[in-house]
Amino acid sequence: MKNLITILAITVCGTVQAQQYDSAQFYYQTGLTEKAAKRHLVAYNNFAKSVKFNPGFIDSHLESGYAALEMRKTDLAIASFTKVYELQPTNTAAIKELSSLYFSYRQYAKAIEFAQKCKSCADASRIIGMSYYQQEDYPAAVKALTDALSKNSADAEATYTLARTYLDMEEYKKAVPYYEKAVKMDATKNTWMYELGLLYYNNNDYKNAVVSFNNAAANGYVQSNDFNENLGYASLYSEEFEKGETLLMKVWSRKPGNKDILRDMAEILYQKKQFDKSLQYCQKLMEIDAKDGKALYQAGLCFMKKGQKDRGQQMCDKAIQMDPSLDGLRKKKEMVGM
Numbered sequence: 001m002k003n004l005i006t007i008l009a010i011t012v013c014g015t016v017q018a019q020q021y022d023s024a025q026f027y028y029q030t031g032l033t034e035k036a037a038k039r040h041l042v043a044y045n046n047f048a049k050s051v052k053f054n055p056g057f058i059d060s061h062l063e064s065g066y067a068a069l070e071m072r073k074t075d076l077a078i079a080s081f082t083k084v085y086e087l088q089p090t091n092t093a094a095i096k097e098l099s100s101l102y103f104s105y106r107q108y109a110k111a112i113e114f115a116q117k118c119k120s121c122a123d124a125s126r127i128i129g130m131s132y133y134q135q136e137d138y139p140a141a142v143k144a145l146t147d148a149l150s151k152n153s154a155d156a157e158a159t160y161t162l163a164r165t166y167l168d169m170e171e172y173k174k175a176v177p178y179y180e181k182a183v184k185m186d187a188t189k190n191t192w193m194y195e196l197g198l199l200y201y202n203n204n205d206y207k208n209a210v211v212s213f214n215n216a217a218a219n220g221y222v223q224s225n226d227f228n229e230n231l232g233y234a235s236l237y238s239e240e241f242e243k244g245e246t247l248l249m250k251v252w253s254r255k256p257g258n259k260d261i262l263r264d265m266a267e268i269l270y271q272k273k274q275f276d277k278s279l280q281y282c283q284k285l286m287e288i289d290a291k292d293g294k295a296l297y298q299a300g301l302c303f304m305k306k307g308q309k310d311r312g313q314q315m316c317d318k319a320i321q322m323d324p325s326l327d328g329l330r331k332k333k334e335m336v337g338m
Contacts, residue, residue, distance in 0.1 A: 024054035031063055040070040051083075058088055065097060074101055096121045103127050108134050125151065126158050133165050141165045156185035160192055172199055183215075190221035201230060206237035225251050229261070236268045241277065259285060259292075266298050275302040293323030 031046035044067035050060040065080030078101050084094035099114035099121070108131035115127040129144030145162040149155060163178035179196040183189065197212030213231040217223055228247045235244030245265070252261045266281035279302045285295035300315030320326045 024050045024057050024060065026050075027053070028057065028060050028063070031060070031067070035063065035067060038070075040067045043067045044071065044073075044076075056087060058084055058091070061087070062091075062093060065094070069097075074104070077101060092118060092120060096123075099124065099127050103131060106134070108132075122151065123148075126155065129158065130161050133161050136168070138165050138169045142169075154185065156182050156189075159185060160189070163192075164195075167195070167199065172203060175199055176203070183212075188219065190216045190219040193219065194221050194227070197234070198230065201234055204237075206234045209234040210238050210240065225254060233264065233268065236265065236272070239272060241269070241272075241274060245277070259288060262288075263294065263298075266295070270298065270302060270305075273305070275305050278302050291322055293319040293326055296322065297326050 027046045027050035031043045031050060034040075034043035034046060044064060047060045047064040047067060051057050051064065054060070061080050061084045065077045065084070068074070068076035068080060078098065081094040081097045081101070084091050085098060088094070095114050095118045099111050099118060100123070102108075102114060103111035111131045112128050115121065115124040115131070118124045125144045125148035129141050129146075129148055132138075132141035132144060142162065142165055145158055145165065148158050149162065152158070159178055160182035163175045163182055166172070166175035166178065176196070176199055179192065179199060183192050183196055186192070193212050193216035197209045197216060200206070200209035200212055210231065213227070213234060217227070217231075221227065229251050232244045232247030232251065235241075235247065238244075248261055248265055252258060255261075262281045262285050266278045266285070269275075269278040269281065279299055282295045282299035282302065285292050286299070289295075297316050297319035300312040300319060302312070303309075303315060304312030306312075316326075
């Protein structure tokens with residue numbers, strides 16, 4: 001009798017397992033049909049029923065994850081792909097999706113962890129490099145991003161991130177060509193254009209800086225006071241004097257207490273041998289503060305360059321009386337021939 005009971009129990013158990021397997025397959029196939037019809041919620045619910053009948057059903061867990069992604073239910077997607085990974089740690093599809101999802105969640109350490117396990121994933125180096133950049137591990141970011149671009153040189157975002165990496169490493173000359181490539185690949189990124197302009201400016205390439213600033217503005221970059229100030233100075237250095245003066249005076253009119261703008265304009269125009277224009281801004285400074293020794297000294301230098309050496313020297317001497325610290329500046333200028 002005991003043997004008969006055992007046989008019956010095994011038979012019943014086998015029947016139940018077979019029914020569960022059939023049910024899991026039924027709901028899985030139904031889910032695939034709904035997926036093909038783009039009814040993603042219905043598909044997801046069918047895949048969920050499938051794994052209830054067969055918790056180890058890898059394909060159903062995967063499809064649950066894909067359906068959740070279609071619905072933008074990323075938490076559900078992570079749960080499904082994580083289950084696949086737990087059941088099958090070498091499953092490339094799940095690893096790929098988890099690396100991408102963790103990157104989008106800004107969980108960069110986990111994104112790197114999974115991307116490093118996905119040797120065959122086309123975007124693994126990209127995710128690793130961009131994650132290292134976010135973690136400020138710049139040498140590691142350069143290595144991974146360089147590898148990513150060797151596989152896909154048309155990736156504008158990765159190119160820009162490599163440019164930013166070099167910028168943050170203060171390797172400005174290395175940053176410039178990658179910024180240039182990124183801007184050519186995606187002409188809608190006005191922020192990239194502006195940053196490239198700043199790079200040109202800091203490398204004393206003022207003409208290209210003007211071009212990049214103008215491109216950024218033409219593509220919708222907000223022309224704030226800082227933007228106009230940078231473009232204004234770049235224009236002066238590029239000898240576009242009228243444009244530069246107009247921009248900088250507009251900025252100054254908005255913050256008239258800022259004497260540095262006028263002082264810088266006077267200095268740049270002096271460097272560019274625009275002595276009369278330089279004198280105009282020295283005059284404005286002295287109208288604001290009659291005891292501004294630096295402005296008086298700059299004006300004296302302009303008169304000396306204009307051939308009025310005695311007048312200019314007298315003004316410089318008076319400026320030094322007002323501000324003795326300027327004497328060191330005079331000696332420095334004398335050493336370099338003014």
